[in-house]
Amino acid sequence: MPAAVRSRDSVTRPRHSCKSPRMSAGSIPSLSSPNSRLTSLVSHLSNGRPKVVICRDLGPAMPLLMERTDIEVVLWPEDRGCDRAWLLKNIKGAAGALVLLPDPINEEVLQAAGPDLRVISTMSVGYEHIDLPLMAQRNIRVGYTPDVLTEAVADLCVMLALMASRNDGVAYTLVKEGNWPKYAWSPFTFCGPQISTMVSSPTRTVGFLGFGRIAQSTLTRLVAFGVTHCIYSGSATSAPNPARDAALQAKHKLAALERVDLDRLAGESDVLFVLTPGGKDTYHLVDAAFLQKMKPMSVLVNASRGTVVDSDALATALREKWIWGAGLDVVEGEPKINGDHPLVREPKCVMVPHIASATFETRMAMATRAIENLLGGVFGTEMPAELGDR
């Protein structure tokens, strides 16, 4: 058996254990009473056990796979992204694969897998790395991990907005590099715009490009800062939802909550969160023309996809003070971003490397959901979060 193949037989003890009770296994589809559909589904596979390919070590979630006796687990053995060649070799004959954002799932993978492949489960809410029409055409089910990461990403959105407005791109770097500024505590040094309201500045407008679950959770947090107005732009295809908006406005006691066009979104937001999916429909929606319409003291946060924001235009906007600052979790071209990138060099830009969902709790929930989706697809049962119609 190749080293990379870690079937149940070759593993005497799981390498990971769920230590924290908060990181519980969740509900894994039970196979205790297999029905005839299930039996016919798996009987043609080697040893009667379907093979699943796992493209990353899922840490404390691994026992959910390794302790099962009814699957053969083939795990990418290294602590880095899965090599394409390894995936293409090992997916042959697999019934399912658990993948991540950097693993494109396309014709090449399906060819390598062969006819037994029934499910692709991605541990991400985004699924642009998966050729969905192709999956539908081949009747391959696709699982993803929405909902469970909403709160963690909303937390990070607020963090980036605060960091960008309060000059952390400069202040934090100075301190970390051993250059605690001698005169930092002078009246207006390091000052930035305040996100929370106060008597002398009683209104704040928060804007959202994309108004889904994460945007709404971010809004909930900002209400505690005294935000008074909320505006958002949805995609051209998403229907207005006045009933939902009226309910949200009442719940948060906002002076206004309104769906607006991109011009108003740019022109009226004090803090603007980009939370719309990536892809060709949203490519560079935030470009030079958009940024030029923003308020000089406004802050832009992007926690969705780098492709939505034109990086060169944003660097110009920061340098030429069209806007105050930016907080980015994502940037076009990641992960190949080095110190010469115009946004990395820009002091008014705070950047973190695509870690919005990176809390222990959320990643455990995402891994668990991805495993549940995988097993549901392999055994023809329910998948907790399945994309599209079958």
Ligand SMILES: O=CC(=O)O
């Ligand atoms: O970007 C992260 C995700 O899609 O989960």
